[in-house]
Amino acid sequence: MPAYAVVEKSGSRSCGSNQHIDLESLGYGTVKHYAPTGNLQATYQTVNAQYRRTHTNQTSSSWRITSTGGLSNDFTGAFCDNVAP
Amino acid sequence: MPQRPRGLFTSAVPGRSTRAAGLAAGLILALPGCNVNADVSENPEQGGSTTVGQGAPVPGTEGQAHPTSDWTPDVPLDNEIQMSQAEKLQARAEELRTQAQTAGIEDPPEVELVRWIKPEEFAPTNVRCLNEAGFDVGITDDGTGIDSRTIPGAQTEALELAIYTCTAQYSIDPRYAHPLNDAQLGIMYDYLVESYVPCIEALGYPLAEPPSKQVYVGSPAMDRWMPILELRRLPQSQFSRVVMNCPETPASDVLYGS
Numbered sequence: 001m002p003a004y005a006v007v008e009k010s011g012s013r014s015c016g017s018n019q020h021i022d023l024e025s026l027g028y029g030t031v032k033h034y035a036p037t038g039n040l041q042a043t044y045q046t047v048n049a050q051y052r053r054t055h056t057n058q059t060s061s062s063w064r065i066t067s068t069g070g071l072s073n074d075f076t077g078a079f080c081d082n083v084a085p
Numbered sequence: 086m087p088q089r090p091r092g093l094f095t096s097a098v099p100g101r102s103t104r105a106a107g108l109a110a111g112l113i114l115a116l117p118g119c120n121v122n123a124d125v126s127e128n129p130e131q132g133g134s135t136t137v138g139q140g141a142p143v144p145g146t147e148g149q150a151h152p153t154s155d156w157t158p159d160v161p162l163d164n165e166i167q168m169s170q171a172e173k174l175q176a177r178a179e180e181l182r183t184q185a186q187t188a189g190i191e192d193p194p195e196v197e198l199v200r201w202i203k204p205e206e207f208a209p210t211n212v213r214c215l216n217e218a219g220f221d222v223g224i225t226d227d228g229t230g231i232d233s234r235t236i237p238g239a240q241t242e243a244l245e246l247a248i249y250t251c252t253a254q255y256s257i258d259p260r261y262a263h264p265l266n267d268a269q270l271g272i273m274y275d276y277l278v279e280s281y282v283p284c285i286e287a288l289g290y291p292l293a294e295p296p297s298k299q300v301y302v303g304s305p306a307m308d309r310w311m312p313i314l315e316l317r318r319l320p321q322s323q324f325s326r327v328v329m330n331c332p333e334t335p336a337s338d339v340l341y342g343s
Binding site: 007008022024026027028029030032036038039040041042043044045046047048049050051052053054055056057066067068070072075079081082 | 231233237261262264313
């Protein structure tokens with residue numbers, strides 16, 4: 001596993017009005033997206049490094065992303081996505 | 086950038102009915118590498134607050150599986166990866182052990198393998214398994230994962246155990262998890278340049294110039310050129326449309342051998 005890779009990453013995010021939290025990961029193995037931290041939103045199994053993104057209905061929440069293989073620190077996290085009008 | 090006409094993509098779910106993507110369908114039909122069979126509509130079931138239990142599965146909530154490509158390289162793979170059954174079972178055991186640890190499953194059950202699956206079978210196969218176990222999960226908007234957004238947090242522990250059990254029964258063949266060798270990376274690069282990038286650009290999203298094949302093949306896995314990362318801040322509906330129309334890899338048989 002590259003030195004910059006992690007197997008788990010977590011944090012919290014608050015978004016503005018008309019925005020929801022999206023979770024994103026670049027990694028491999030079994031990758032799970034949680035938001036809030038204890039609520040499993042999506043599960044992926046990626047062979048080699050693949051990017052995955054999950055839209056939530058949360059506007060402010062803790063989040064956690066886990067993997068059995070490795071995650072890119074740069075492309076794993078949570079961001080605010082505009083909600084379609 | 087070379088562009089050759091290629092065939093259409095097909096659903097990873099045998100026999101599943103598909104609908105033509107409405108938006109820009111006329112344009113997509115005429116271009117290489119674009120999936121006219123993908124259903125890019127949003128699933129209204131997934132955004133709600135439906136209370137779910139562990140009774141009978143709710144039919145019709147599976148969503149749409151990710152399409153697969155029928156692109157083929159000019160020079161097929163001639164040194165496909167081989168693993169013995171014992172090697173595969175050992176790799177499966179290691180993956181399951183790590184999966185149990187990360188999911189907080191302290192005493193994971195022994196689960197018999199039902200069959201090996203291909204990566205593109207992951208979502209439809211495991212969603213079906215979880216539905217049969219009573220969990221009202223679906224396929225994620227992008228067609229690649231298990232969508233459990235409607236499952237209440239109080240059921241997360243039970244859901245984690247069910248996911249462990251289903252993925253143990255239907256494990257991705259470990260030979261697909263082998264790091265790609267140079268020949269496979271060359272095929273992957275050709276696919277991206279010949280099929281994937283034109284598909285995305287046909288949807289209206291211009292991309293940066295690709296690196297050379299030499300640079301691509303020589304890059305570490307997580308630093309390797311990945312065109313989808315240029316679009317990762319698109320609104321969700323547009324992002325899903327790209328992912329559902331443009332498979333990110335060629336079919337497993339093409340990349341790993343059959």
